[in-house]
Amino acid sequence: MQSMSVEVIEVGPRDGLQNERAIVPTAAKVAYVEALVAAGLRRVEAVSFVHPGRVPQMADAEEVMARVPRVPGVRYAGLVLNGRGLDRALTAGVDEVNAVVVATETFSRRNQGMSVDDAVRGFGVIAERARGAGLTVTLTVAASFGCPFEGEVDPARVADLVRRCPGAQEVALADTIGVGVPAGVRRLAEAVGEATAAPLRFHFHNTRNTGYANAVAALEAGAAALDASAGGIGGCPFAPAATGNIATEDLLYLLHRSGVRTGADLPGVLAAAALIEKELDGRLPAQLGRAGIWPPPAH
């Protein structure tokens, strides 16, 4: 692989828990984050500042942020969709803002309630205000690989959108519905790499079992960061289409055994996953907890 180290960004507390049926108590969320930080993860997307009526799983975002350990070197991100979300994020004291723009018009209107043009303008305002407040700004392009309403998404369209959203210190390409394949990852990385000088981050779901292969392809294409959720949470095992993020522990297993450093500690991540498993229905999509680290740690 091209990169011999990569940043793994833990998104279980946000994207994972946001998509679980269960509403996890604040204390359990905080314990999950504590375990993740103890495992050496240095960037944690901890919360989402969206309307609690729409996403009740994230209604306690401020309380979570007030209670997570503020360790030197650990940065917490909050997802925001609009100015109101940014106000909350600033008050709550996140280190990073992850602002989302959707690649397609239909998905943008249905999911964010605004046109892509309005989202682009909104991003500009969010980015300027957030950077003015000293926060790091990530631009996430949702549905970068495919849209449930418009089908295939042309990498050129994503690249064009990225060009229209300057001001991000990082560009995250999200396979929101889990349809990407490695060849598509390479095409998208190339197109977006020409549109921005910002480091690229990829966000994969393992919906069709391509998530880990996509992660490898992203790394080989020069990705600086990969999202993952401890336990692979976010896809309810009893839902018809499980759509969990790729699991942090399974990703670390693959990376570490391939000689790619992450700074994170695999047994520590397994402990975090075991903590959150108790709060959720059904078994985790992650496999490593069941199969075991290999070779087995020496006694």
Place this chain on the structure above:
Amino acid sequence: MQSMSVEVIEVGPRDGLQNERAIVPTAAKVAYVEALVAAGLRRVEAVSFVHPGRVPQMADAEEVMARVPRVPGVRYAGLVLNGRGLDRALTAGVDEVNAVVVATETFSRRNQGMSVDDAVRGFGVIAERARGAGLTVTLTVAASFGCPFEGEVDPARVADLVRRCPGAQEVALADTIGVGVPAGVRRLAEAVGEATAAPLRFHFHNTRNTGYANAVAALEAGAAALDASAGGIGGCPFAPAATGNIATEDLLYLLHRSGVRTGADLPGVLAAAALIEKELDGRLPAQLGRAGIWPPPAH
């Protein structure tokens, strides 16, 4: 990817069913194979000629072989471990013999009941007899990526074993316990590629969620064939460590969308997986049947 086409070898009827708790009736096995052949799969590892006391799931191997459709261009393989198994395979009329040698001494003695030296000699006899009878011979090296008793397996050790087993028309490298990662696949393909001129085939289990990334790495390293099982069967969903093969449908999804041709038909494979799911406990490890083909087929 280097190869723009690859042979996908269906091993669900053999490796899949052999590792399921349920004993599937012969008629259901035959229906599964019929569906796989109808889906365009041209090589099917249909049975295993091992002692029925040890593997009761395969006790009806002769009856299965007597009833599967003999379509021009479709080749059936049977797995054999010794001369007695080869006798049965020849009588049953398989087209190919898959003969197994284990990469490590301890696993060989425990699983096959013989030393590696004896297995190498046995392979020579099997290969000569099978080729004399006009059959294609595959050498499978089990535990090529790791051994439950001896830990990591050096690619040089696998390559040495392959050199000691001439007479195979194909060399299959099996990640029997599902511990491989892409970097290891590349190392092994390189080492074994120098040891034999025979085409390389890879056999992955998705035990730790690395199976599909490994398949991509194998293709990029020049693999001619990949094993997969429709439904991803072989890993009981209720067992502590699910160890199913990579799923044929999920692999085809990844390959076809990456521009790699296989000759197989995805909806047909989904139909085969749905057939076998009814015979087994719990849900299939394959994801595509739940998530759906994407983009959705036109109406």
